[in-house]
Amino acid sequence: MSLSIEIHPQSPQPRLVAQIVQLLAEGQVAVLPTDSGYALVCSLENKPALQRIAQIRRDDEPHHMTLLCRDLSEISSYARVDNTQYRFLKAHTPSPITFILEATSEVPRRLLHPKKRSIGVRVPTHPVLQAILRQMTEPVLSASLVMPDQEAPLEDPAFFPRGLDRQVDLLVDVGFLAQAPSTVIEMTGSDFVLLREGLGGVPPELAEA
Template sequence: MLRWDPRGGEEGPRRKGPIRGGSEAVTPEIARAVEVVRAGGVVGLPTDTVYGIGVDPLQEEAVARLFELKGRPPARPIGILVASLETARELGEIDGYALELARAHWPGALTLVVHARVILPDWVGDRNARTVGIRVPAHPVALELLEAAGPMSVTSANLSGRPDTMDDTEARAVFGDRVHYVPGSCPGGRPSTVVDATGPRPVVLRRGPVDI
């Protein structure tokens, strides 16, 4: 169930509702992680590919903190993880072959770079091209967090250019207490396949677990 309301009206985008995932209350670990996200903090989370760190994409300072933590150049946009295809289509233009790819491979290790919808702030994704990478991960812990917190800007939990981390212990060795960690490991061990879906045909930007 989506708990993220991008329509914020005069008060701007906002988060809504109690911290719940689906029909059941979330675990204490997820509830605490949601509190950190809503407060503008950075949360570490396991995914189906590599361990990640993420923030609330609606908070510009939080997104900037993510770049700073990694030492990531601003020219390399950070993508968004969401809990469902429905949510992804609210944030990006996913139609035609992009929709076919999403239906075939989500949840899974495929990131689609698509045109961002106007509800996304310009600091999310590539602000010049107005595109954003979106993915639905196939990991129960990540999905529980995303269902409770809403979409998150997420990147791999490593310093830019350094090896990926595969669990919260490895990530903690990199970032220490600057991140709140959700325990868990990552079965995939490889970053997602990235496909540019903004043109007339798909273009593979990074090869990964999903063959296109």
């Protein structure tokens, strides 16, 4: 059975945040709230936890994971960012937008797109997740909470499938949280390309293009 921690969605209790950070550092697989719904999360360097998330999702593509960073400076440690990219990122972080960027050597090879050597990065806006990331020594990896046998989105922990608590170690419960995809922008080329319009909308720079 997984450990369930109920936490205030807007003003997370520091004691509980510290407990969650410690459990992630110990290698636990967690369900955490994000600005685009609940997500499966693990620490960056934990290969067994990453494999467990792939098994839960029945996903054999680890590069579908997103790197959740606390701020823009942390993004620049894990992704190559030139001046133009930096200005764009600064204007649109934090936000529910995933940016696809060329990865640096700090990113484990198993997480990279095999051809593009790229990684998805995001600075989330959810207060609980931000509080957790501020206490982490590195970003965390996330993937949408998708259960292959469930047709409805998983938005309320009170109604999560019973089998989930045997597959994850920790559930951070903030109550009902609507699930919506993030906006995805490809930034590895000379032009920035909108791959998916989602919760983050379309940045004006791309809408005008």
